[in-house]
Amino acid sequence: xxxxxxxxxxxxxxxxxxxxxxxxxxxxxxxxxxxxxxxxxxxxxxxxxxxxxxxxxxxxxxxxxxxxxxxxxxxxxxxxxxxxxxxxxxxxxxxxxxxxxxxxxxxxxxxxxxxxxxxxxxxxxxxxxxxxxxxxxxxxxxxxxxxxxxxxxxxxxxxxxxxxxxxxxxxxxxxxxxxxxxxxxxxxxxxxxxxxxxxxxxxxxxxxxxxxxxxxxxxxxxxxxxxxxxxxxxxxxxxxxxxxxxxxxxxxxxxxxxxxxxxxxxxxxxxxxxxxxxxxxxxxxxxxxxxxxxxxxxxxxxxxxxxxxxxxxxxxxxxxxxxxxxxxxxxxxxxxxxxxxxxxxxxxxxxxxxxxxxxxxxxxxxxxxxxxxxxxxxxxxxxxxxxxxxxxxxxxxxxxxxxxxxxxxxxxxxxxxxxxxxxxxxxxxxxxxxxxxxxxxxxxxxxxxxxxxxxxxxxxxxxxxxxxxxxxxxxxxxxxxxxxxx
Numbered sequence: 462x463x464x465x466x467x468x469x470x471x472x473x474x475x476x477x478x479x480x481x482x483x484x485x486x487x488x489x490x491x492x493x494x495x496x497x498x499x500x501x502x503x504x505x506x507x508x509x510x511x512x513x514x515x516x517x518x519x520x521x522x523x524x525x526x527x528x529x530x531x532x533x534x535x536x537x538x539x540x541x542x543x544x545x546x547x548x549x550x551x552x553x554x555x556x557x558x559x560x561x562x563x564x565x566x567x568x569x570x571x572x573x574x575x576x577x578x579x580x581x582x583x584x585x586x587x588x589x590x591x592x593x594x595x596x597x598x599x600x601x602x603x604x605x606x607x608x609x610x611x612x613x614x615x616x617x618x619x620x621x622x623x624x625x626x627x628x629x630x631x632x633x634x635x636x637x638x639x640x641x642x643x644x645x646x647x648x649x650x651x652x653x654x655x656x657x658x659x660x661x662x663x664x665x666x667x668x669x670x671x672x673x674x675x676x677x678x679x680x681x682x683x684x685x686x687x688x689x690x691x692x693x694x695x696x697x698x699x700x701x702x703x704x705x706x707x708x709x710x711x712x713x714x715x716x717x718x719x720x721x722x723x724x725x726x727x728x729x730x731x732x733x734x735x736x737x738x739x740x741x742x743x744x745x746x747x748x749x750x751x752x753x754x755x756x757x758x759x760x761x762x763x764x765x766x767x768x769x770x771x772x773x774x775x776x777x778x779x780x781x782x783x784x785x786x787x788x789x790x791x792x793x794x795x796x797x798x799x800x801x802x803x804x805x806x807x808x809x810x811x812x813x814x815x816x817x818x819x820x821x822x823x824x825x826x827x828x829x830x831x832x833x834x835x836x837x838x839x840x841x842x843x844x845x846x847x848x849x850x851x852x853x854x855x856x857x858x859x860x861x862x863x864x865x866x867x868x869x870x871x872x873x874x875x876x877x878x879x880x881x882x883x884x885x886x887x888x889x890x891x892x893x894x895x896x897x898x899x900x901x902x903x904x905x906x907x908x909x910x911x912x913x914x915x916x917x918x919x920x921x922x923x924x925x926x927x928x929x930x931x932x933x934x935x936x937x938x939x940x941x942x943x944x945x946x947x
Contacts, residue, residue, distance in 0.1 A: 499566075502565045503565075503570065505565040506563045506564055506569060506570035509565065510539055510562060512533055513533075513541065513563065514572055514944075516531055517937065518937035518938070518939075522935050523580035523581070523935045525549060525550065526548060526549045527541065527543060527549060527550060527557065527559075528541055529541055531561070539563035540561075540563075541559055541560070541561060542560040543557065543558065543559055544558055550578050550935070555577075555578055555738070556575055556577050556578070557578055558573065558574075559573065559574060559575075559576065560572070560947065570946075571946070572947065573945050573946075573947055574940070574944045575939075576937050576938065576939055577938050577939075578935065578937050579805055579935070580714075580804070580935060581929050581931075582802065582803050582928055583714050583715070583736065583800075583801060583802060584714055584715045584869075584925050584928060584929050585715055585716065585734075585801040585802060586715070586763070586869075586887045587719075587720055587764060587767045587788070587791070588606055588765060588766050588785070589604050589605055589606050589763070589888070589919060589920035590765070590906070590908070591766075591798075591887070591889045591890070592766070592767070592768045592769070592890040592892065593770070593791060593793070593890065593891055594768070594770060594875070594893075594906050595771050595772060595905050595906070596768045596772035596780075596905070596908070597772070597775070597907045598773075598779065598909075599775040599776050599778040600909040601776070601916070602778050602779075602878070603778070603918075604779070604780045604908060605765055605917065605918065606762075606766075606780075606783055607762070607763040607920050608782055609762040609783070612760050612762075613760065614695060614696055614697060614758030614759060614760035615652060615695060615696070615758060616693060616694045616922060616926055617691055617692075617693055617923075618641075618643075618644040618692060618693065618694045618926075619642065620690060620692060621638065621653070622688075623637075623638065623686065623687070623688040623690075625688065627686045628682075628685055629655060629676055629680040629684040629685070630680065631679075632680075633675075634665050634673050635674060636671050636673050636674075637653075637671070637672050637686065638672075639671075639672060642667055643927075644694060644926055645664060645672065645692075646664070646712065646930065647664055647666065648712075649663075649694060649698060649711050649712065650662065650677075650755075650756040651692050652693040653690055653692050654687070654691065655676075655685065659693070660678050660684070661695070662674040662675060662677060662756075663675045663756065677754070677755055677756045694926070695758045696715075696758070696922060697710050697711070697712065697713070697758065697760075697761065698756050698758065698759070699724065699759060704750070704751065704752075706732070706742050706743050706744065706745070707740060708743060708759065709740050710739040710740075710759060713734050713735065713741055715761070716731060716734045716761055717731065717790050717801070718732060718734055718789075718790075719788070719789050720762060720790060721761070721762040722761050722762065723762075724750070724758075724759050725750060725753060727747060727749075728745075728746045728747075729743040730746070736804075762783065763782075764783035764784055765780040765782050765783055765784055765920075766780045766784045767784070767788045768785070768791060768906075769788065770786070770787065771787065778910070795873070795891040798889065798891060799871070799873070802869075802871060802889055803871075809938075810831075810851075814829050814831045815831065816832060817830070817831065817832055817833070818832075820836060820838075820842075820850075821842050822844050822845055823846045824846035824847060824849075824866075825848070826847070827847050827848045827849075827868070827927065827931045829848060829851070831852075832850070832851070833852075834852045834853055834856060834873075835855040836852050836854065836855070836856050837857045838857070838858050838859065838860075839857070839859035839860060843862050843882075844860075844861045844882060844884070845864065846866060846867075846868075849868055850868065850870045851872075851873070852871070852872050855872075855874040856874065856875075857877045858870075858876075858877070858878045858884075859880045859882070860881050860882050861884065865883035865885055866883070866884050866886075867886055867921070867924050868885075868924060869886050869887050869928055870886075870887075871891075872888070872889070874891065874893070875904075875906070876890040876892075876906050876907075877906075877909075878908045878909065878916050879909050879916065881910070883916070883919070884917065884918045886920070886925065887920055888918050892904070
């Protein structure tokens with residue numbers, strides 16, 4: 462009998478427990494469902510914000526406004542915020558700290574990362590021949606810098622493509638067609654003969670060979686731009702001046718601390734150069750100017766030769782337009798020298814331009830070629846063409862083709878130039894890593910002529926400007942360790 466009574470009681474207890482379990486399971490499932498929906502919204506917002514960060518390198522352009530919005534698809538949008546107050550990428554590049562903010566289902570996500578932006582070669586070259594090792598120029602060779610006394614800071618880059626005279630409008634910006642706008646960056650300054658006198662304009666926009674210009678003067682009824690008028694680029698244009706020593710330029714790439722400069726006839730020495738902001742600090746050789754109009758050219762002195770050590774000439778060898786021995790404009794550290802010229806570490810550069818083992822001496826269409834040395838360019842493999850040649854090792858140039866070579870040569874090793882070679886642009890030589898304990902010919906950069914017209918290295922600012930523009934594709938790389946979720 463006790464056995465019969467116990468069985469129903471046991472069943473009732475089991476039913477109560479089972480019902481409680483069902484209720485608990487249902488409550489937990491409902492809570493999980495609610496939690497899952499919230500988590501899905503959070504996950505979607507986070508994914509969208511992360512997608513916006515990953516897309517940023519595709520949206521950033523040097524010299525232009527930073528992006529503010531990102532759209533992945535209908536209803537999938539994010540915004541960019543810049544905590545440091547940046548609104549545009551300077552032409553010289555720099556770092557950008559950005560926050561991507563996205564929302565989904567009432568849930569908001571925010572992530573942050575810092576990016577490094579490179580805007581092409583820096584081209585900080587103080588001389589036609591820049592060398593860490595000692596320089597020796599002999600025979601009939603010449604190394605020729607820029608004549609600082611006659612330099613204007615203007616580059617003749619193109620002409621107008623007008624069919625009729627154009628009257629500059631009395632207010633606002635206007636468009637002007639030119640034959641070739643390749644060397645004219647956005648945000649730069651140009652001088653164009655207007656009404657019979659050169660006048661300055663700020664480049665507000667660029668669409669192919671059509672420029673959008675804002676005059677930096679008050680146009681009048683006689684301010685006409687004529688068909689075929691020369692268009693000069695102001696290579697280093699002053700954007701603003703903070704007396705007594707601070708200038709902001711449209712682009713400071715190519716300038717070096719310690720370099721002599723001239724602005725409106727007043728000379729000084731560059732004390733600081735900030736490529737990211739275009740800011741330069743100047744020690745004036747006299748009373749500082751009270752004002753500097755926007756668009757005024759800053760004219761740098763580019764010497765014939767500059768060395769971290771000494772230099773000399775023999776025979777009829779000559780260094781023209783200035784030389785600097787033991788110069789602080791030439792870093793003792795070879796890696797720092799490379800960084801100044803190319804605007805990025807050597808390892809990053811070699812990832813972009815992998816070295817090759819052979820080279821026939823000819824560069825085409827301003828190409829960039831990296832070659833493993835030692836390399837000898839002579840006979841049928843004489844140096845020719847136009848572009849950038851980087852040699853990882855020793856380089857000997859024994860003559861060039863009849864047209865000569867136009868561009869930049871960078872030698873991560875010893876450089877010797879012989880024969881009737883003509884190079885227009887610039888040459889930069891690292892030499893061996895340890896110059897102090899070096900002995901023998903590899904410790905000198907030797908430039909020699911043969912008497913057949915002489916060997917020449919001639920600095921050309923237009924060539925260097927062309928190389929900066931040709932290499933100016935924006936490269937954006939995330940800085941390691943800067944990602945965080947806010």
